[in-house]
Amino acid sequence: MTAGRKSIRSAMALWCLLTVPVIAAADTSTRGEATVVDSLVITVVYDNVTAREDLLPSWGFSCLIQGLEKVILFDTGADGQILLGNMRALNLSPDLIDVVILSHQHNDHTGGLFQLLREHSDLTVYALDSFPGHLTGEIAASGAGLVTVSDSVSVCANALLTGPMGTSIPETGLILKTTGGLVIITGCAHPGIDAVIERSVELGADRPYLVMGGFHLFGTSRQGVREIIGQFRSRGVHRVSPCHCTGPEAIEMFHQSYQENYLPCGVGQVIEVTP
Numbered sequence: 426m427t428a429g430r431k432s433i434r435s436a437m438a439l440w441c442l443l444t445v446p447v448i449a450a451a452d453t454s455t456r457g458e459a460t461v462v463d464s465l466v467i468t469v470v471y472d473n474v475t476a477r478e479d480l481l482p483s484w485g486f487s488c489l490i491q492g493l494e495k496v497i498l499f500d501t502g503a504d505g506q507i508l509l510g511n512m513r514a515l516n517l518s519p520d521l522i523d524v525v526i527l528s529h530q531h532n533d534h535t536g537g538l539f540q541l542l543r544e545h546s547d548l549t550v551y552a553l554d555s556f557p558g559h560l561t562g563e564i565a566a567s568g569a570g571l572v573t574v575s576d577s578v579s580v581c582a583n584a585l586l587t588g589p590m591g592t593s594i595p596e597t598g599l600i601l602k603t604t605g606g607l608v609i610i611t612g613c614a615h616p617g618i619d620a621v622i623e624r625s626v627e628l629g630a631d632r633p634y635l636v637m638g639g640f641h642l643f644g645t646s647r648q649g650v651r652e653i654i655g656q657f658r659s660r661g662v663h664r665v666s667p668c669h670c671t672g673p674e675a676i677e678m679f680h681q682s683y684q685e686n687y688l689p690c691g692v693g694q695v696i697e698v699t700p
Contacts, residue, residue, distance in 0.1 A: 462583040463604045465492040465698040467637070469690055470511045471502030471537065472668050477693035479514055481507050485533035486612055486639055486669040490601070492698075494581040495523035498541075499599055499638075500612050503533040505540020511692055519545040524580055525569075526551045528612025529596040530560065542567040551578070551586065555595045577628055587624045591616030600625045603698055606634030606663065613639040613670050619656045626660065633662045635698065637690065639669035650675045654682045666690050 469476075471487035485502035489512075502508045512519065519541055525548060527535050538550070542564070549570035552561055556573075565571045572578070574597060577588040583602040589595040594615040601608040607629045614621050618640040622633055636657065642650055657665065665683050667676050668690030680687045688696055 460582070461602050461604050462492060463699065465490060465601060465603060465608065465696075467491075467608075467610075467696045467698070468515060468517065469668070469692055469694045469696075470498075470515065470517065471500070471508050472690055472692050474668075474691040475693060476689070476691035477514075480511050480692040482692055483507050484669075485536065487534075487537065488610065488638075489517055489522070490584075490610075491521075493584050493601070495584075496521045497524045497526060497580065497584065497599070498522045499526050499610055500528050500534040501525065501537035501541060503536035505537040508537035509540060509544065515693065522548050524549050524551065526580065526586065526597070526599055527553070527556070528598070529553065529594055529615065530556050531594075531613070534612045535560070539563065539567065542569055551580065551597075553589050553595050553597060555589060585628060587621060587628060590620060590624060598625060600629045602629055602631065603634065605698065606632045608698060609633055609636045611636070611638035611640065614641045618642075619653060619660075622657070622660055622662065633660055635664040635666065635688075635696075636662050637666035637668070637688070637696070640667050640671040640675065642667075642675035643670055643672040645672070645675060647674070647678065650678050654679060658682075664688060666694075666696065 468489045470489055471485050473482055473484055475482040483504055487500045487502040490497040546568040550564050551572045551574055554573045554575040574586055577586055579585045585600050587598040589597060596615045598621045599610040607625055609625045611621055626633055664686045665679050666688040667679050
């Protein structure tokens, strides 16, 4: 990584005015993981709710991840104009992005892609092999690189995909390996959030530290949500940041259960993961 790129990435965290307090990860110095990333900045750029009045909320999800070898945009929300407008307000240039990961083919996660590519196509898009041909064809025609995902694949050092999970709505999660444990990001968790965590732990060979994104718990009974929170606890998930399709009632239940280890989401939120 060049010194210029490092300075740009450091500046991004300073430019954002609303930042979730730094997550202090557990000491892992005895595990010999010197190559594992020790600092991440995750900025939510698209969500149903906003943390700042100058940013627009809309149904969907997208977040920008900095601190790895490559800058990753996970999902693109439903509307490219809103996505790019929020990024501009956060002083995040589309030119920063090296990789776009599309968790699944629903429009509220892919709809912003092509307006982004019209501004910046010098990047690589990861899309499941189950995506319709017209969608992957448009990606390839844009000039962007296209990687079709049929199994777990490494995106760069310390970042890998679960690969397609589920049958009716195939979806991939993103696994980030940090010195504090795994950061697991989901778009909607259609295959089941517990299944995504289980697969991530299997592939990442570490404990889950933070799970964030859509957990798809709209309409789930309170008892069902309690059981899922119990599964999070039994798997050792230390912090949570649910949003989007998790649903407001379920989000509040996670908040009540995790207390200070619950991180609010919303457009403009910046989560810093450091050791």
